[in-house]
Amino acid sequence: MTQDDTNTRPTLRDVARHAGVSLGTASKALNKAGTLRQETREKVLSAARELGFRPNDLAQALHRGQSFTVGLISNDSFGRFTMPIMEGLETVLHEAGIALFMCNATDDPEREKRHIDQLLGKRVDGLVFTGRRADRRPAPGLSLGGLPTLYVFSQGDEPGAPCLLPDDEGGARLATEHLVSLGRNRIAHVSGPEDFEAVRLRRRGYEAAVPTLDPDLVLHGPWSEAWGREAGARLLALPRKPDAIFAGNDQIARGIVEALRERQVGIPDDIAIAGFDNWTVMAEATRPPLTSVDMNLKTLGEEAGHRLIRMIKGEKLTGTTRLPCTLVPRASTQPTA
The missing domain is CATH 1.10.260.40 (lambda repressor-like DNA-binding domains)
Known part of the structure; x- marks a missing residue:
């Protein structure tokens, strides 16, 4: 047998x-x-x-005091932000012989607690929390017993919690300075809801770089293409139209592009447009292709992996670190010949 x-x-x-x-x-x-x-x-x-x-991995973990596994908990069901972070994180952990378990909490605190409890039962060596927005999130609600814990594209409520975030303000400044370098001096900013920290930081970066601040050129609404189309129509109805628009994300930017194209406004000849996120499937499919700020999420994940390994080895890390964004120029802002 x-x-x-x-x-x-x-x-x-x-x-x-x-x-x-x-x-x-x-x-x-x-x-x-x-x-x-x-x-x-x-x-x-x-x-x-x-x-x-x-x-028996669990028995071996108990014997050697390390399981060579790490848990990743996210509420980003769509995966737009989590997947590149996970890719970078897994690359670094794999090189160190550490496996990664990913759990989706879907904004359900009880489900998240169950995931954490199961990961603790597997004797993971560390936890990473991430999500679809980088705002502060409630503490896990369970005692982690001093387990190394890192927040990536997310922020913990615990005092001094180690967090890794993109530099939203710096990225917005890059985009606005790029538009200024093209000779644009009436630059609008269309973004998402103001209760998002990223929205406030991106507006601050825009305001720091724009030549002249005009409140009529700053609009906030939902994160959607529909809002971009509506905002684009509003800006075109102004007595003095903008000559450039910096959008708070690529979805909004694409909606703006559609609104301008419907009205036969030249892009970038009449109005140059830049977005944020560098969501390539959207930015490259826009006509013309969209200049956008890349948050370098894979790099963020790689840095998270390096930091978590240091924490597992006993190093204590605290506080928030913001990593730089980069600008990816495309045809929506290219200067005319």
Whole structure:
């Protein structure tokens, strides 16, 4: 009868018996411990492969005090922001031999608590919290027992909680300065709801770089293309129209582009447009392709991985760090010949 026929998992004792060695020798060979002849070690490893034996990760974690696993909890169901962060994070952790478990909390505190409880039960070495917006979020609601915890594209309520965020203000300043460098001096800003910290920071960056601040040129509304179309129509109805528009995200920017194209306004000849997020599937599909600010989320994830490894090794990190954004110029702002 084969192992599959019995519907049971092979044990360390099965491996030892198959290899013809003692239980202690099999344990040493599989855990790379002790002094064994290479021939004996290979015999045990070969027996484990033949039987399909897998060590008890939880037991090993208890034995060595480290599971080489990390949990990632997000409420970004769409994955627009979480996926590039996870990609960067996983790349760094993989190189360190650490596996990543991802859980989706979907704005449900009870679901999040269950995820945290399960991850703690797996003896993860650290936790990363992220989401679809970078605002402050409630504390997890469970005692983490000093477990290394890092917030990425998110902020914790706990005093001094280590957080990694994009520099929204600096990114907005980059976009506005780019428009100014093209000779535009009447630059509008259309953004999302003011209760988002990122919206306030991006407006601050815009105001720091715009040549002349005109309240009529600053509009706030929903994060949507529909709002962009409405805002574009409003700006075109002004007695003095803008010659450039910096949008708070790419969805709004695309809506503005549609509103201008419907009215035969030249882009960028009459009005140059820049967005924020560098959501490539949207920015590159816009006509003309959209200049946008890239938050470098993959780099944010990579930095999170490096920092979390340092925390797992015992280094204490606190406070908020903002990493720089970059501008990706495209045809929506290119100067005319």
